[in-house]
Amino acid sequence: MKIPGDIKILGIFGDPIEHTLSPSIQNAAFNALSLNMVYLPFNVKNENLKEAVASIKALNMLGVNVTIPHKEAVMEFLDKVDEDAEKIGAVNTIVNRGGVLTGYNTDGEGYIESLTQETAFEVSNKNILMLGAGGAARGILYALLKRNPSKITIANRTIERAENLKAEFSKFFPEATINITGTNKIESIETFDLIINTTSSGMSGTEETKLIVEPKNFKKDAVVSEIIYKPMETPLLIEAEKNGLRLHKGLGMLIHQGALGFKLWTGKDAPVEAMRSAALVSLEAR
Numbered sequence: 001m002k003i004p005g006d007i008k009i010l011g012i013f014g015d016p017i018e019h020t021l022s023p024s025i026q027n028a029a030f031n032a033l034s035l036n037m038v039y040l041p042f043n044v045k046n047e048n049l050k051e052a053v054a055s056i057k058a059l060n061m062l063g064v065n066v067t068i069p070h071k072e073a074v075m076e077f078l079d080k081v082d083e084d085a086e087k088i089g090a091v092n093t094i095v096n097r098g099g100v101l102t103g104y105n106t107d108g109e110g111y112i113e114s115l116t117q118e119t120a121f122e123v124s125n126k127n128i129l130m131l132g133a134g135g136a137a138r139g140i141l142y143a144l145l146k147r148n149p150s151k152i153t154i155a156n157r158t159i160e161r162a163e164n165l166k167a168e169f170s171k172f173f174p175e176a177t178i179n180i181t182g183t184n185k186i187e188s189i190e191t192f193d194l195i196i197n198t199t200s201s202g203m204s205g206t207e208e209t210k211l212i213v214e215p216k217n218f219k220k221d222a223v224v225s226e227i228i229y230k231p232m233e234t235p236l237l238i239e240a241e242k243n244g245l246r247l248h249k250g251l252g253m254l255i256h257q258g259a260l261g262f263k264l265w266t267g268k269d270a271p272v273e274a275m276r277s278a279a280l281v282s283l284e285a286r
């Protein structure tokens with residue numbers, strides 16, 4: 001590996017960080033466009049987050065991604081936070097422009113970009129069911145609400161969390177119709193055009209649980225969408241496929257949130273297919 005003295009350094013801060021695919025994805029993009037840049041994983045503990053953010057300036061890094069558990073906590077250490085990221089309440093991308101650190105959130109827009117490119121689904125005027133009201137749901141919900149769906153139903157195991165999310169986001173989107181329900185009480189399942197799972201149910205390493213919703217009852221032309229990419233074929237997607245439904249797999253969001261970060265750092269359109277190939281190679285190597 002050649003490391004020139006003037007190489008630009010980027011990375012990702014998280015804990016744990018060993019399993020991140022982002023270095024493979026970003027370095028593949030830099031290689032594809034012959035950019036003099038390198039992207040490294042950094043294991044940053046909570047108590048070191050402030051110093052880690054200061055080091056972006058001290059080391060003259062071009063920027064970083066931020067992942068679990070730092071997406072919310074990092075905001076107070078930045079010089080500026082983009083308006084959408086502020087409302088979402090989480091930052092996943094930091095750009096260093098001449099010593100000024102600005103935080104962005106590319107998760108929700110990355111999700112939409114992936115959904116649009118892979119399924120051609122248009123959110124406007126659609127009836128959407130979102131499973132989950134945790135950290136992963138926030139950026140997605142925000143990006144969906146920006147596109148004026150006819151209705152969004154948030155279904156969560158712990159209903160208070162869905163209530164809180166609704167209360168918070170209704171302030172930003174007063175015209176939006178947001179319903180909330182428990183995951184065991186979802187009504188009119190056959191009316192949804194898009195069903196998104198933002199919960200960790202179905203992720204490898206989690207306990208086998210029964211499906212939160214049964215795809216056999218979905219509308220025939222519904223899109224069933226995951227943000228989990230390990231496994232790529234989640235129990236929900238397998239069942240949805242058996243029922244002939246349209247599928248949106250989880251890897252796309254990861255690729256496209258990275259592609260938007262790449263654009264913020266480099267000003268260039270990301271080589272998305274090179275990034276996707278690198279992610280698939282890394283996933284297969286595990």
Ligand code: ATR
Nearest residue numbers: 132133134135136137156157158161199200201209
């Ligand atoms: P993340 O940042 O990945 O969203 P999180 O904030 O802990 O993580 O949220 C996890 C989400 O998955 C929550 O909506 C959680 O429901 P609760 O709020 O009731 O905990 C949901 N979740 C996790 N495991 C679940 C399961 N087996 N069935 C239903 N929902 C589940």
